[in-house]
Amino acid sequence: MVEIYRSKYYSLQQAVRERAFYLDLGQKTIRMSLCQLLSLRHKVMSISLESHFDCDLNKHGFEVLLLCNKEHLFILNTMEVIDLKNLVEHGFVALGLSVATEAVEV
Amino acid sequence: MKDIARQSMSIKVESMDLLNGQIKMEAHASATYLAMASWCEQNGFFTSAKFFFKQAEEEREHMMKIFNFLVDTGGSPISPEVTNINHDYSSIVDVFENTLEHEVKVTKSIHNIVKKARELGDIATERFLDWFVMEQVEEENTIRDILDMIAVTGTEGVGLQMIDNQVANWIE
Numbered sequence: 001m002v003e004i005y006r007s008k009y010y011s012l013q014q015a016v017r018e019r020a021f022y023l024d025l026g027q028k029t030i031r032m033s034l035c036q037l038l039s040l041r042h043k044v045m046s047i048s049l050e051s052h053f054d055c056d057l058n059k060h061g062f063e064v065l066l067l068c069n070k071e072h073l074f075i076l077n078t079m080e081v082i083d084l085k086n087l088v089e090h091g092f093v094a095l096g097l098s099v100a101t102e103a104v105e106v
Numbered sequence: 107m108k109d110i111a112r113q114s115m116s117i118k119v120e121s122m123d124l125l126n127g128q129i130k131m132e133a134h135a136s137a138t139y140l141a142m143a144s145w146c147e148q149n150g151f152f153t154s155a156k157f158f159f160k161q162a163e164e165e166r167e168h169m170m171k172i173f174n175f176l177v178d179t180g181g182s183p184i185s186p187e188v189t190n191i192n193h194d195y196s197s198i199v200d201v202f203e204n205t206l207e208h209e210v211k212v213t214k215s216i217h218n219i220v221k222k223a224r225e226l227g228d229i230a231t232e233r234f235l236d237w238f239v240m241e242q243v244e245e246e247n248t249i250r251d252i253l254d255m256i257a258v259t260g261t262e263g264v265g266l267q268m269i270d271n272q273v274a275n276w277i278e
Contacts, residue, residue, distance in 0.1 A: 019110050034114040038182035041119065095111035098119045099226055 004094045007087040009080060014095075025074060036068050043067075044081075052078040081085050113144035115180035121231040124183040124219045129172050131215055136165035136209055142191045142201050151198055151234045157277050161205075168238070175234050198269060199256055206249040213242040248276050 001022065004012040014024040021032045023040070032040065043065060051057035063081050065074040076084065092098035143158035171187075172177045177182035216238045222229040256270050258266050 014110060016110055019114075033112055034180070035182060038115075038119070038122075042182060042184065092119050096109060097115055098109050 005085045005087060005091040007090070009083045010087045012087060012091040012094075027074070028072070030068060032068060040067055041092065044084050044088050045080055046083070049078070049082065049085075052081070094103050117176075117179045117181060117231050118226045118228045119181075120226055121219070121223050121228045122176060124222055125172050125176055125181070125231070126184045126186075128215060128219060129176075129183060130188075131212060132169035132172065133186040133188050134191075135168065135212060136162045137188045137191045138208060139165060139205075141191050142195070145193065145195050145201060146198070146272070149198070151266075151273075153199060153270045153273045154194070154201070157273050158201075159278060168241070170231050170235075179230060181248050187246065198266060199253075202249060202256065203254050206246065206253060208260065209242065209245045209249055214244060216242055221223075252276060 001013045001015050004014050004021070006012075009026055011024045013024070014020075015022060018031075021034070021037050023030050023032060023037075047063055048057075051082075052061050061078050063076045065076060066072070067074065089098070139158045139162035143155045143162060144153070146155035146158060173183045192204075194227050195204065216235060220232055220235050220239065223229075223235065252273060256269050259272065261269070
């Protein structure tokens, strides 16, 4: 297994033989195909961080993330969301699928 | 390191995001033309209604073309949410003026994706959009011609009826 990118809380790894990716989210590690990784990217990049600083939009400052066709459920706080966005952004650059160095809008 | 990500996907994610945005725009255009067809039907412009029904279908075809390109390149196409469709127009001229405005917006958006794809070195996306660039030239030209015809015909007397009849010339 080869580490693609490690952020403060999470890490993304690649298993070449399995043609799969592993995302270590602390509580558990989940196996993903590239399609599922793209889906995760869409979900994570669609999270509005602004809403975490507005009590009317996000009262408790948490995000519920359902991954891999509802197989996994994660509840993330603001810092974890920021970190996951960072992991996704840099992870895709490391994979050669993105050339961006700053967050992109999804 | 074996590049399994590149083996699964042949375009950049930035291009994918922009193309997903374009899918949404084409879906919005399709819904807008359907609303225009509805307005035309309700106000007695039956030929114009046919024209907009056809335009709505075409925009959906454009959307599907992009959707399938994302599928073919291993990307993740997103089925768009379509909201805020305007159903209120003050006249048939207003309808066609809005149509031209909409087409210009679509053209700008396509050009923007071409420029970004070029910046990213994403040749597949750039070449894929060639067809859309030329299609937009045609689309804009059609609406401009209709607006010219409206200006020449005028909206007084039987003008409106003549305008509606003339629109048939632009239905292939």
